[in-house]
Structure formats: C-alpha cells, structure tokens
Amino acid sequence: MSVDFDHETLGQRVVFKSGHAADNLAAEVGRLRASRVMVIATEFESETATKLSTGFDVALHYSDVAPHVPIAKAKAARVIASEYNIDLLVCIGGGSTTGLAKAIAMTTGLPIVAVPTTYAGSEGTNVWGLTANSRKLTGVDNRVLPVTVIYDAELTLSLPVELSVASGLNALAHCVDSMWAPRADPINQAIASEGIRAISVGLEAVVSDPTGLGGRERALYGAYLSAVAFASAGSGMHHKICHVLGGAYGVPHAQTHATVLPHVLAFNAQHAPDAEIRIATALGAASAVDGLARLYSALRAPSALREYGFDEASIPEAARLILSAIPESNPHAVSIDDLERLLRAVWSGRPVEG
Structure with a gap:
C-alpha cells in the first residue's frame, strides 16, 4: 500500500494546567506586549472573566455574544474594537465567544488568546463561522487562529x-x-x-x-x-x-x-x-x-x-x-x-x- 498525502500543521501555542488560567493568561498578555485588551465573555461567564483578567489592564469587557455569530453582532464588535484601539482579543467561554473573537480578527488581524470553558474546540482551528439571513457561512482564514490557547479544567467545573x-x-x-x-x-x-x-x-x-x-x-x-x-x-x-x-x-x-x-x-x-x-x-x-x-x-x-x-x-x-x-x-x-x-x-x- 502506497502512502501519498499533503498535510499542513497550524502554528499555535498551547498552555495546559489546571488552576493556573489567571497566571497563564497574564503571562501571555505580557509576552505579547499587549496594552489595549478586549476581553470577550458572555454575561454568564462575566464573573469568571473578571477573575481571570486581574493580572493585566483591560481596555474593554465585551459581552454581546450570540450563538452562530450573527453578522450584525460581528460588525458591531468590530466597530467597538476599532474605537477602543484594541491590540489583543481575549475570549473566555465556549464556541460562540471564540467565534465572535474570530469574526473580529478576520477583518482586523488582531491576535486572539482563547481561554475555553467548554469542549467546543473552535479555539484550535482556523475556521470561522457567521450567520446571515438564516444561513451559516463558514470559511478558513489563518488570521482567525488564536495565537495561544490556555486550558484549565477547573474552568469547566461550572458546566453541568x-x-x-x-x-x-x-x-x-x-x-x-x-x-x-x-x-x-x-x-x-x-x-x-x-x-x-x-x-x-x-x-x-x-x-x-x-x-x-x-x-x-x-x-x-x-x-x-x-x-x-x-x-x-x-x-x-x-x-x-x-x-x-x-x-x-x-x-x-x-x-x-x-x-x-x-x-x-x-x-x-x-x-x-x-x-x-x-x-x-x-x-x-x-x-x-x-x-x-x-x-x-x-x-x-x-x-x-x-x-x-x-x-x-x-x-x-x-x-x-x-x-x-x-x-x-x-x-x-x-x-x-x-x-x-x-x-x-x-x-x-x-x-x-x-
């Protein structure tokens, strides 16, 4: 049997340690030399997001997140990111939160640090998804791949x-x-x-x-x-x-x-x-x-x-x-x-x- 294939491996930093998300996130913000950070999290995850972001200055906490990333919400978030001169996106949550960060990065080129609280997996891909007129559009763009993923299993304990x-x-x-x-x-x-x-x-x-x-x-x-x-x-x-x-x-x-x-x-x-x-x-x-x-x-x-x-x-x-x-x-x-x-x-x- 012959072996014949092409494979591309994406470049991404992964930090995995339970109980250390806040420290690891602060270290990544410092490593990336970011000074205008936009932290994206749903209202449900807002308390967690606040606790995890105490180790660095936050320019904007943003919570207007919805499943399947409606295009209107993506456009609104892009405008806000520009108005606040954001230089780093931090998304804390599940696939919808990561998806919104990707939607911003797709047009702005801003780097993303993802902190998952579910097992969605979107944080490990360069795939984006947007919903318009009741149809989900997807595509591939290396700009949306988070530069770093910070995993902490303690953050999933609140997930029933x-x-x-x-x-x-x-x-x-x-x-x-x-x-x-x-x-x-x-x-x-x-x-x-x-x-x-x-x-x-x-x-x-x-x-x-x-x-x-x-x-x-x-x-x-x-x-x-x-x-x-x-x-x-x-x-x-x-x-x-x-x-x-x-x-x-x-x-x-x-x-x-x-x-x-x-x-x-x-x-x-x-x-x-x-x-x-x-x-x-x-x-x-x-x-x-x-x-x-x-x-x-x-x-x-x-x-x-x-x-x-x-x-x-x-x-x-x-x-x-x-x-x-x-x-x-x-x-x-x-x-x-x-x-x-x-x-x-x-x-x-x-x-x-x-």
Whole structure:
C-alpha cells in the first residue's frame, strides 16, 4: 500500500494546567506586549472573566455574544474594537465567544488568546463561522487562529454534566468527521483516534464524578486534539448537516452535533472500512456503531433533535439545503431521500440504521 498525502500543521501555542488560567493568561498578555485588551465573555461567564483578567489592564469587557455569530453582532464588535484601539482579543467561554473573537480578527488581524470553558474546540482551528439571513457561512482564514490557547479544567467545573456531555460529543464529532473529510490523511486520522479515546474516557469520568478534574482534563485534552484534526481535515458530511441546521433553524450547537453524529457514523462507516476500524478501536469496541451506541448509553446523551426546537415540517427543506453542501469525498453517495430519512431519525431519536 502506497502512502501519498499533503498535510499542513497550524502554528499555535498551547498552555495546559489546571488552576493556573489567571497566571497563564497574564503571562501571555505580557509576552505579547499587549496594552489595549478586549476581553470577550458572555454575561454568564462575566464573573469568571473578571477573575481571570486581574493580572493585566483591560481596555474593554465585551459581552454581546450570540450563538452562530450573527453578522450584525460581528460588525458591531468590530466597530467597538476599532474605537477602543484594541491590540489583543481575549475570549473566555465556549464556541460562540471564540467565534465572535474570530469574526473580529478576520477583518482586523488582531491576535486572539482563547481561554475555553467548554469542549467546543473552535479555539484550535482556523475556521470561522457567521450567520446571515438564516444561513451559516463558514470559511478558513489563518488570521482567525488564536495565537495561544490556555486550558484549565477547573474552568469547566461550572458546566453541568448534561452540557458537558453535549459539548464533549461535539468534539467527538470533529474526530469522527476528520476520518473522511475532504483533506483526511493518516496524520489527522491518528490525532482524531487519540481524541476519540481521550474524549470517551474523559466524558464517562465526568458523568461518574462531575467534580473531579481527571475526567475533565482528559476531555479537554481530547477536545484540543479534535480541533487540530478537524482544522487539518476540513468539514465532512456531519458538519455540513449541523451547519445548515444551526444556521437555518437556530438549534443549539452542541446538542445538534450530539444527536446527528450516530446517524452519520452509521451511514458512512460501512463504506469506509479503514476509518471504521480506527473509530472502533479508539472506542474499545468490535464496531464503531456499537461502540458509539454504548458510549451514548453510558452518558445518557442527547438523542432527539425535536427536544431542542427542530420542527419535523422543516425536514424536506433542510435536506435540500444540506444536499448541495455534502463533500464529493464522502465515502458514500448521498441522495435527498437519504438525508430526509437521516433527519427524521435525528428528529425522533430512533436508533441508528446501519
């Protein structure tokens, strides 16, 4: 078997130590010689953001954050950053917060230091996403890649178990999609395999011991690996489905990824035997589908998108929107009937079809 691929590794600094986010953040601000810092965090994370930013001067605390980064909010944040002569963006929170920082960086070139409080993984990619006219637009731009990511598992302790599970499964979806995305190669597949192992073990530990740091550290480490793999491999069938659902119907990001993943895995796995073996092995199972089903059962994971506001009547329209976005590299050809059948299963929460 010949080996033939092109792989690009993104340059980024990662600082990982529980209980030291404030010190590490202050050190990074100093290292970057920033004097006009914009700290972005939701109202929910405002207390955490204040505590983490005591070691340096903050020019602006900003909290106008929304899921899927509506273009109007991105434009408003860019104007504010310019008015305050910001020279560094610090985002503290989940994917929406990181997404807004990326939207600012995309047009201003400002550097980002990301401090994740969930397992979203956006902090490890050069992928941006904006929502306009109920459609999610995504792209790749190295200007949006945070220059530094500061990980501290203590910051995830406030994330309830249910949300930890959904967020972690979102990261797991990055790994699975990286197995057959348009730029999949042996390097990002290897990274994704380790990510699957770390996330699955970590999430089970979080469920059994929500206040323990061990499981949360493992899940956070796996989430970073998932982001690295995803940034290299690109968006596969799973992410194209979720981008349409999130942008057009406003369903929550993490729960959407969690409910869609088992069905996309079942659809693709039998047509991608090498990837299926990697996923199954990482999950410690005889088959990828069975391994994921066991994990979902152990985690009591989300299973039905109808519980998160998706209307069954929207399925035909959603299938049409998704079909044109499916990559040609997908292991199995996809029809409109396939997508409608998959979306009905996702909506209802019925077991996957192998």
